[in-house]
Amino acid sequence: MASEETADGHVKYYTLEEIKTHKSTDAWLIIHDKEYNITSFLEEHPGGEEVLVEQAGADATESFEDVGHSTDAREMLIQYYIGELQMVQRLLSLNSFITTSGDGSSSWTTWLIPAIAAVVVGIMYRYYMLERKSS
Numbered sequence: 001m002a003s004e005e006t007a008d009g010h011v012k013y014y015t016l017e018e019i020k021t022h023k024s025t026d027a028w029l030i031i032h033d034k035e036y037n038i039t040s041f042l043e044e045h046p047g048g049e050e051v052l053v054e055q056a057g058a059d060a061t062e063s064f065e066d067v068g069h070s071t072d073a074r075e076m077l078i079q080y081y082i083g084e085l086q087m088v089q090r091l092l093s094l095n096s097f098i099t100t101s102g103d104g105s106s107s108w109t110t111w112l113i114p115a116i117a118a119v120v121v122g123i124m125y126r127y128y129m130l131e132r133k134s135s
């Protein structure tokens with residue numbers, strides 16, 4: 001999609017550190033791993049400038065979705081698109097989403113990995129026994 005590319009036809013990737021520096025007069029927002037420069041939109045936002053400034057320089061996906069923005073609002077995003085959040089940081093935010101479930105300290109991933117390992121070992125053992133019987 002042409003609108004999701006820079007003028008030279010390449011998608012630009014931004015780090016969280018870089019995005020964090022754009023939270024004052026030039027405001028950037030992350031929504032669904034995409035980066036938007038909403039500086040010129042601040043005063044036009046029907047929901048007010050303040051809520052956008054509060055989220056500037058950070059990931060606003062959750063608050064954007066919580067409001068239940070219309071299709072029109074979603075289509076407006078295209079005008080402000082400047083690039084994508086770097087892949088590594090998408091994975092990091094996904095990882096912290098998984099590992100901070102519940103009270104934020106415990107995590108189902110801590111027992112999931114040993115559980116998967118146990119199942120794999122069980123299956124290997126069965127194959128080993130079957131092969132011994134048939135030979």
Ligand code: HEM
Pocket residue numbers: 029036038041045046047048051052055060063064067068069070071072073074076077080
């Ligand atoms: C660049 C991103 C955004 C765009 C293009 C946008 C656009 C809009 C538009 C067009 C509306 C009018 C209602 C609608 O059509 O849904 C609206 C309302 C609103 N937006 Fe946003 N918005 C953005 C980001 C945000 C964020 C991050 C927040 C929350 C922190 C937010 C909070 C609100 C609120 C509270 C309303 C008023 C809802 C109401 O009065 O019913 N918006 N926005």
